Amino acid sequence: MTPPADHPAIPPRKLGVLLINLGTPDAPDRRAVKRYLAEFLSDRRVVEIPALAWQPILRGIILNTRPRKSAHAYGQVWREDGSPLAAITRAQAAALKDAFGPDVLVDWAMRYGNPSIPDRLAAMKAAGCERILVAPLYPQYCAATTATANDKAFATLAAMRWQPAIRTLPPYHDDPAYIAALADSVRTSLASLDFEPQAIVASFHGVPQRTLELGDPYHCHCRKTARLLSEALGREMTVAFQSRFGRARWLEPATDAVLKALPGKGVTRVAVVAPGFSADCLETLEELAIRGAADFRASGGTDFAYLPCLNDSEGGIHMLKTLLRRELAGWLANA
Numbered sequence: 027m028t029p030p031a032d033h034p035a036i037p038p039r040k041l042g043v044l045l046i047n048l049g050t051p052d053a054p055d056r057r058a059v060k061r062y063l064a065e066f067l068s069d070r071r072v073v074e075i076p077a078l079a080w081q082p083i084l085r086g087i088i089l090n091t092r093p094r095k096s097a098h099a100y101g102q103v104w105r106e107d108g109s110p111l112a113a114i115t116r117a118q119a120a121a122l123k124d125a126f127g128p129d130v131l132v133d134w135a136m137r138y139g140n141p142s143i144p145d146r147l148a149a150m151k152a153a154g155c156e157r158i159l160v161a162p163l164y165p166q167y168c169a170a171t172t173a174t175a176n177d178k179a180f181a182t183l184a185a186m187r188w189q190p191a192i193r194t195l196p197p198y199h200d201d202p203a204y205i206a207a208l209a210d211s212v213r214t215s216l217a218s219l220d221f222e223p224q225a226i227v228a229s230f231h232g233v234p235q236r237t238l239e240l241g242d243p244y245h246c247h248c249r250k251t252a253r254l255l256s257e258a259l260g261r262e263m264t265v266a267f268q269s270r271f272g273r274a275r276w277l278e279p280a281t282d283a284v285l286k287a288l289p290g291k292g293v294t295r296v297a298v299v300a301p302g303f304s305a306d307c308l309e310t311l312e313e314l315a316i317r318g319a320a321d322f323r324a325s326g327g328t329d330f331a332y333l334p335c336l337n338d339s340e341g342g343i344h345m346l347k348t349l350l351r352r353e354l355a356g357w358l359a360n361a
């Protein structure tokens with residue numbers, strides 16, 4: 027039966043999968059980085075200091091100093107197709123485009139910056155997605171990443187008259203599909219090196235120590251991932267936490283300190299892997315592969331290898347398909 031002429035258009039019913047990552051500036055310049063950092067660091071899930079105390083520090087100091095330094099860092103890793111984090115997330119969505127059949131739209135968004143979560147959720151809704159799987163691509167749950175991505179999706183729905191049904195991707199830090207994909211990827215990367223590392227460092231993004239005390243499972247999730255990966259590879263790994271921000275105490279040991287100390291302990295050949303990042307980004311390509319390598323060599327290390335993230339590799343996409351298909355069960359015929 028056709029609807030009356032004055033009835034709003036009814037698109038065919040679809041499912042949606044929205045891949046979400048952290049966010050990145052639109053360009054590697056000071057203005058764009060400032061805009062991005064202002065949004066990111068104003069998120070109360072990220073900096074858990076009362077706004078009245080934090081905003082003057084952010085606006086008065088940090089946003090006047092950090093953007094220049096960070097823009098330089100972004101400039102060192104920027105690609106022809108943009109920021110690595112955005113380019114790789116876009117490639118992941120493209121690789122998954124036909125993974126679940128013609129009735130499932132796969133799109134991507136960033137928690138901060140572009141494309142925004144409200145923009146992509148509105149587009150999915152307009153395209154007929156009545157059920158949407160929101161998938162923050164963080165293997166380890168953290169309020170500063172997973173929760174804030176979900177918050178943003180729910181806040182977007184709060185303004186919709188006709189909301190889609192929503193599911194969210196749970197953390198997958200100990201999922202056999204994720205551990206197997208990581209182990210395969212590390213084995214392949216190690217096999218391509220022209221040296222044999224004496225140690226493997228698993229570097230996770232750090233968070234303030236206080237978040238652990240407040241009940242965030244992030245630290246335990248990171249430790250479990252590293253233990254399972256180490257068991258799958260049959261070799262020891264050194265766990266470390268990178269990217270310290272601000273003056274508070276962060277999770278330890280710090281990756282830079284570990285890399286500087288290794289040569290003094292007789293470890294001059296090292297490989298570094300970043301299992302907590304689903305896509306390579308500033309924190310892996312600049313902080314680990316450039317600065318980490320320089321720190322290690324300056325301390326007497328001879329051979330350093332940064333092993334890439336799963337990104338849009340065949341193994342990485344296969345793993346995402348497995349996880350997403352499972353979450354679509356009951357929505358997707360034959361899932």
Ligand SMILES: C=CC1=C(C)c2cc3[nH]c(cc4nc(cc5[nH]c(cc1n2)c(C)c5CCC(=O)O)C(CCC(=O)O)=C4C)c(C)c3C=C
Nearest residue numbers: 048049050072096111168170171231233271302307308309
């Ligand atoms: C993978 C999980 C991440 C957690 C946990 C996380 C916590 C966290 N981060 C900051 C501050 C910064 N992070 C920055 C970049 C950045 N962080 C993550 C991921 C996690 N952050 C990614 C993927 C990136 C890279 C973005 C990119 O464009 O490539 C930055 C910005 C860069 C810079 O100026 O150094 C800051 C700042 C805090 C405070 C925090 C936990 C409370």
Ligand SMILES: [Fe+2]
Nearest residue numbers: 048231269309
């Ligand atoms: Fe971060």
Ligand SMILES: [Fe+2]
Nearest residue numbers: 269308309313
């Ligand atoms: Fe960093």
